[in-house]
Amino acid sequence: MTDRQPARRHILRMGGGALGGALALALTGCSGSGGGTGGGAAGDPRKGSITVWSWQGPAAELKALIPEFNKTYPDIRVTVEDIGNPAIWDKITAGLAAGGQGLADVLHIGVDYLPGYVEHFPGAFADLAPLGATAHKDAFAPGLWGTVSPDGKKVNALPWEANSAGFYYRADLFERAGVDVDALQTWDETIEAGKRLKAKTGVHLLGIDKPASQPDAANFFQMLLQLQGAFYFDLEGRITLDSPEAVRAMTLIKTMNDAGLVSDLAGGWNALMSSLKRGTAAVLPWPTWFGGIIEEQVPAEAGKWKVRLPPAVRRGGPTAATVNSTHLAVAGSSRNQAAAWSFVEFALTRPASQVRIYRGKGIAPALLKAYEDPVFHQPSAFFSGQRKGEVFLDALKAPSPAVNYTSDYARALKLVTDAQSKVLLGGADPAKVLTEAARELARQTGRKAAR
Amino acid sequence: MTQAAAPAAGRSLPAGPAPAAGRPRRRRGRAAPYLFVLPAVLLFAVFKLYPIGWSFLLSLHRTVGGTETFVGADNYVRLADDPLFWTALRNTGVILVVQVPLMLALATALAVALDSTLLRGRPVFRLGFFLPMVTGLVAYGIVFSVLLNKDYGLVNWLLGLLGADPVPWLTDPLWARISLGLALTWHYTGYNAVILLARLQTVPRELYDAAAVDGAGALGAFRHVTLPGLRPALLLTTVLSTIGTLQLFDEPFVLTGGGPDNATLTIGVYLYQNAFKYFDFGYASAVAYALTVLVGLLGLIQFRLLGEKT
Numbered sequence: 001m002t003d004r005q006p007a008r009r010h011i012l013r014m015g016g017g018a019l020g021g022a023l024a025l026a027l028t029g030c031s032g033s034g035g036g037t038g039g040g041a042a043g044d045p046r047k048g049s050i051t052v053w054s055w056q057g058p059a060a061e062l063k064a065l066i067p068e069f070n071k072t073y074p075d076i077r078v079t080v081e082d083i084g085n086p087a088i089w090d091k092i093t094a095g096l097a098a099g100g101q102g103l104a105d106v107l108h109i110g111v112d113y114l115p116g117y118v119e120h121f122p123g124a125f126a127d128l129a130p131l132g133a134t135a136h137k138d139a140f141a142p143g144l145w146g147t148v149s150p151d152g153k154k155v156n157a158l159p160w161e162a163n164s165a166g167f168y169y170r171a172d173l174f175e176r177a178g179v180d181v182d183a184l185q186t187w188d189e190t191i192e193a194g195k196r197l198k199a200k201t202g203v204h205l206l207g208i209d210k211p212a213s214q215p216d217a218a219n220f221f222q223m224l225l226q227l228q229g230a231f232y233f234d235l236e237g238r239i240t241l242d243s244p245e246a247v248r249a250m251t252l253i254k255t256m257n258d259a260g261l262v263s264d265l266a267g268g269w270n271a272l273m274s275s276l277k278r279g280t281a282a283v284l285p286w287p288t289w290f291g292g293i294i295e296e297q298v299p300a301e302a303g304k305w306k307v308r309l310p311p312a313v314r315r316g317g318p319t320a321a322t323v324n325s326t327h328l329a330v331a332g333s334s335r336n337q338a339a340a341w342s343f344v345e346f347a348l349t350r351p352a353s354q355v356r357i358y359r360g361k362g363i364a365p366a367l368l369k370a371y372e373d374p375v376f377h378q379p380s381a382f383f384s385g386q387r388k389g390e391v392f393l394d395a396l397k398a399p400s401p402a403v404n405y406t407s408d409y410a411r412a413l414k415l416v417t418d419a420q421s422k423v424l425l426g427g428a429d430p431a432k433v434l435t436e437a438a439r440e441l442a443r444q445t446g447r448k449a450a451r
Numbered sequence: 452m453t454q455a456a457a458p459a460a461g462r463s464l465p466a467g468p469a470p471a472a473g474r475p476r477r478r479r480g481r482a483a484p485y486l487f488v489l490p491a492v493l494l495f496a497v498f499k500l501y502p503i504g505w506s507f508l509l510s511l512h513r514t515v516g517g518t519e520t521f522v523g524a525d526n527y528v529r530l531a532d533d534p535l536f537w538t539a540l541r542n543t544g545v546i547l548v549v550q551v552p553l554m555l556a557l558a559t560a561l562a563v564a565l566d567s568t569l570l571r572g573r574p575v576f577r578l579g580f581f582l583p584m585v586t587g588l589v590a591y592g593i594v595f596s597v598l599l600n601k602d603y604g605l606v607n608w609l610l611g612l613l614g615a616d617p618v619p620w621l622t623d624p625l626w627a628r629i630s631l632g633l634a635l636t637w638h639y640t641g642y643n644a645v646i647l648l649a650r651l652q653t654v655p656r657e658l659y660d661a662a663a664v665d666g667a668g669a670l671g672a673f674r675h676v677t678l679p680g681l682r683p684a685l686l687l688t689t690v691l692s693t694i695g696t697l698q699l700f701d702e703p704f705v706l707t708g709g710g711p712d713n714a715t716l717t718i719g720v721y722l723y724q725n726a727f728k729y730f731d732f733g734y735a736s737a738v739a740y741a742l743t744v745l746v747g748l749l750g751l752i753q754f755r756l757l758g759e760k761t
Contacts, residue, residue, distance in 0.1 A: 093727060120730040202646075210709030211622040266601060266622040274603065410728045421712040425623060440534070 012374040020335045020418045027168070029235035043125075048339035049077040053092070054108035054293045055085035057292065057361040058160075064360065065353055069346050086214070089113055096121040100333020109157060111147055111325045112409055118156050119407040126330040128155040131341040136349045140366045141396060148327055157327035158348045159366035163287035164309075164395035168294060170282045171306040171384055173201050184311050187224070187252050190283075194261040197282055204263035205256060207272065207281040210416035210424040215410075219323075220285050221420055224249035226321035226403065227313050232412040233404045238450040240429070241412065241438035248313060251432035254423050262424070273297060285310060287323045288392045292362025295382045302382045309395055320398035325366060364392055408445045415441050456486035510736035517583065526737035536738065537715050539721045542628070543697055548718075550632040551692045557636065558643035558688065563677065565644065565653045577648070580641030581637040588638075592705030595634045596621060599706075627707050631715050634702050639695070643688045650684030690750055696747050718742050 023060035054062055059082035066078045081104065083091055088108070095103035096117060107125075109117065117124050133155040137145055144159040175183050177200040179193040194205030209217035225231055230245035240246065256262050263280045265271040275281055275296050282291060294305060309319040328348060330340040347353050355373040364373070376389030406412075415437040422428035442449055467554055507536075513522045536677030564570060565577050566639040583591065599620035616727050620630045654676065662672045703709055709724070711718035718738060726735035 088516060093730070116730065211627075211707075213621075213708055213710065264601070264622065266619075269597075271602075408729075412726070414724070418710075418712050419708065425711055441534075 001005065004201050019046055020271050029250075030202055030387060034377055038347050042155055043336040043338045045338035045342050046073055047075040049338045050106060050334070050336050050343060051104040052078060052106040052108070052343065053082045053104040054080065055083055055088050057289075058108060058357075058363060059083075061357040061360045061363065062347060065347055065356065065384055068353070069343060072346065073339075075343060078343055092117070095331075095333075096124050100124070100331060103331045105191060105328045105331055105334040105336055106344060108160070109329050111327070112405055112413075114147065114157060114327060114329075115405050116407045116409060117148075123332045124329075124333065125156045126332050126337045126341075128330060128341060129153065130444070131330075131338065132345070133158060133341075136345075139349055141368060143230055143322070144325055144366050147325060152389065157329035158344055160326050160328055160348055161289065161363045162325045162362060162366040162396060163289050163323055164392050165227065165323045166285070166290065166307055166392065166395075167285050167310040168284040168286060168305060168307050170203075170279070170301075173197060173279075173282045175205055181306070183310065186311050186315050189314055190311050191252070191256055192263065193261065194256065194283075195259055198259075198261055201282070203279065204281045205261035206283040206285055207265040207275050208253070208257075208263070208264040208420075208424065209265040209268055209271065210257075210421060211266050212421050213263075213266055213271075215417060216268070217265075218413060218416045218420060218447070221249055221253060221416065223285060223287075223310065223321065223323055224252060224313055226323055229308060229318065231309060231403050231405075232404050232409070234450050235404050236450075237406050238448050239403060239412075239438050239441050239445075240450045241416065241441060242434045243450070246311075247431045248305075250420065250423060250434060252438055253420065254427075254430055257424050258427070267307050283395075284419045288364040291383070294422060295362070299382075303384050305382060306384050306386055307388055307391055309391065309404065318398065320395035322396070322403075327451035360388075364396075408441070408447065411444055412441055460493055476699050505704050506736040506739055509733050510740055512733045514733065516733075516752065526734050526742070528739055529734065530737050533714065535713065535721060536718075536741075539716045539718045542713075542715060543699065543717050546632065546635070546699070547693060547696050551689070551696060553632075554636045554640050555643060555685065555688055555692065556700050558647055559681065559685075561640065561644035562647035562681075563673070565648050577645065581645050582641070583638045584642040586638070588701035589705055591638060592634070592702050595630070595637075596706050598629050621707055622711055624711055627711060627715050629705060631703055634706060635696075635699075638702075639692065643692065644686055647681055650681055654680035682757065684746070686753065689757065690753050693749050693753065694746050697742060697749070 017317040052059075052062055059080055063080040068079070069078060070076070070237045092103070092107055092109070092113075095101065100123075102369060117319065129149075136158065140159045141162055143160060144274045146158045148159060169181055174193070174197060177193070177197040179196055181193070184190050184193055190205070197203060208219070208220055212218070222231075225245055226247040228248070230243055231238060232239070234240050234242055253262070263275060265275055275283070276294065284294065286293075291307060295302075312319050328344045330337050330344060333339050347357075348367060349372065351367060354367045354370035357363050357374055358365060358370070358373075359375055370376075371389075371393055376393060377387055378389070379385045419428075419433040419437045422433045423430055438449055441447065466580065494689055494720060510526055511521060512519050514520070565573055567582070574594065599607075601607060601617050601619050601622055602622070606620065610616075610618065618624050618626060658676045658680070659672055662676050667675060673694060699717045700723065703715045703717050703720050704723070707715045709720040718741075722735050722742070724739045725731045725738060
């Protein structure tokens with residue numbers, strides 16, 4: 001939509017203190033570099049056979065892109081495999097551990113896994129800079145370049161989707177409860193509205209996977225943190241799990257839970273989908289990409305849904321946060337790196353490709369030029385005539401502070417989900433469990449606490 | 452400990468298979484036996500011995516910033532001080548102390564029932580109780596997680612028909628432990644019952660007749676004939692169950708992922724998390740070695756306690 005670059009920051013730095021690629025060692029003597037990329041591109045950029053690993057929706061969209069790709073590159077044979085999510089992470093880990101054996105040529109990777117892979121498995125991904133990636137540096141929201149190229153030289157991947165925190169809600173239910181959702185400025189107000197909603201309609205405000213059957217049980221907590229510009233680590237890689245912002249976020253969750261406003265999504269994704277179909281919660285505090293899922297799962301509810309950015313944690317505070325992004329990387333072990341790069345470039349830097357993908361599954365591009373397409377500015381019949389694309393584009397353009405996932409994100413996430421379960425299932429004190437979690441994380445990783 | 456052919460007297464088992472007379476043949480194909488065992492030894496060396504040795508080496512290393520550093524016993528020191536490791540140990544201990552004895556008692560009762568001539572269609576029952584053992588671990592884990600789902604599971608639906616509130620089978624720390632115990636019991640009781648049954652069938656009938664003549668009732672016969680006769684099989688099932696429990700992984704991994712809040716975290720799950728979620732292979736190897744030592748120690752103790760009198 002605009003030539004101006006949105007001021008969206010999503011800088012990712014790799015923390016130190018890795019426990020790392022012992023895997024290469026672990027399995028066989030064939031350890032080693034994982035294919036080492038050196039400088040030159042392997043293979044012919046116009047010829048070869050490549051495999052792409054992705055999951056569900058994105059995989060389907062990449063598959064649909066192949067005929068168009070083959071018009072330009074008739075001699076590259078592309079096979080897209082839907083590995084499933086979260087299965088793909090274990091599969092990539094195992095492949096990297098085996099020194100790149102059996103890995104696909106192109107890998108779809110989330111921002112939460114990228115730094116861990118890069119740090120634990122040196123040589124895991126081909127450096128895309130010599131292949132020409134640097135030319136696209138300014139094509140993406142500038143914050144994302146820091147994610148894929150932390151040192152500004154080596155380029156580990158190319159950004160695909162950029163997801164902002166969202167607030168999808170059943171407008172009809174809130175209307176019945178007499179709540180003006182647009183007027184809700186803070187989460188405190190939202191909790192009060194949730195009480196009225198529950199009393200009038202019997203529907204929960206939102207759902208959380210209380211026993212944390214999947215790691216993404218902490219998504220909502222993480223969003224509340226990011227809305228305050230905070231995260232599990234600061235930019236120096238120090239632990240901030242017990243910051244006042246974190247305690248505030250967990251306390252909000254506890255308040256909602258104690259008021260009986262939180263339905264239990266125990267069981268992860270399947271529970272979330274059945275909750276959506278049964279309408280057990282009125283709000284889905286999920287990011288950009290989730291809009292496509294709602295449309296797909298409950299098509300009969302067209303016109304009942306609306307979307308807005310989440311309320312602020314503190315009055316007047318930010319309502320926009322980039323909560324995650326995904327990327328395409330080329331495996332360091334690939335023999336057809338040049339051909340793989342041709343596909344990545346075609347899919348991610350060509351506005352027509354991204355527009356097509358957005359139309360298909362509502363996956364929001366990191367590629368700025370794509371937003372010039374009218375599809376991002378049309379009213380959506382499903383979302384009650386709202387211009388959904390513009391809602392999130394506004395978020396994308398709003399300043400969003402840097403997020404440092406570090407290579408210890410998985411450990412931090414586990415401790416956070418455990419702490420959250422203690423609060424939601426056992427009524428534990430947020431400050432106490434978060435302090436314990438921070439201490440345990442420091443013990444496990446050797447990182448220092450920020451305070 | 453073999454459940455070989457029926458011994459003459461119920462009390463003592465043969466010390467082992469009779470030594471195959473082979474002395475005269477010793478000179479002739481000397482290499483042959485070695486050649487026969489060679490494939491097994493080779494496979495063992497490549498797929499077991501090598502990883503075992505390598506993992507010990509790994510347990511003495513820590514990877515910092517992509518490079519291996521020798522840290523000596525650091526990982527083991529860290530282990531002793533790791534609350535989650537102790538949580539995993541405690542969880543495993545609870546299963547050992549509560550679930551294993553209950554399951555073995557149940558298996559013994561089943562074995563006696565399946566041995567009884569009063570029961571019609573015994574093969575069908577035997578097969579029925581053994582079948583769970585044949586079910587894949589992951590498959591039955593998934594089936595249990597569906598059955599035990601709090602909101603949509605069959606079990607809670609049935610309880611609801613009786614007017615009971617839904618039970619948080621997998622989502623409450625205590626219930627999650629109970630569910631795990633139930634799943635384990637369902638899967639392994641029949642297997643243990645079959646081992647016990649095999650042994651039971653070697654107890655000579657005359658002993659029961661003699662006991663009856665001496666005035667023993669059903670309970671007395673069970674106490675003085677059946678149980679002593681079962682002792683070796685009980686030892687075997689106890690040791691197997693102990694090792695199985697200590698290495699428990701699939702069921703908690705599929706059912707609860709070790710949660711909620713680590714209530715069903717086992718040593719196996721903790722090891723997996725460290726290796727494949729946190730890429731901390733040195734530490735995971737240290738956990739594995741601690742587990743090995745534990746299994747060895749407990750096995751030894753059980754042999755001492757139960758095995759001596761056989």
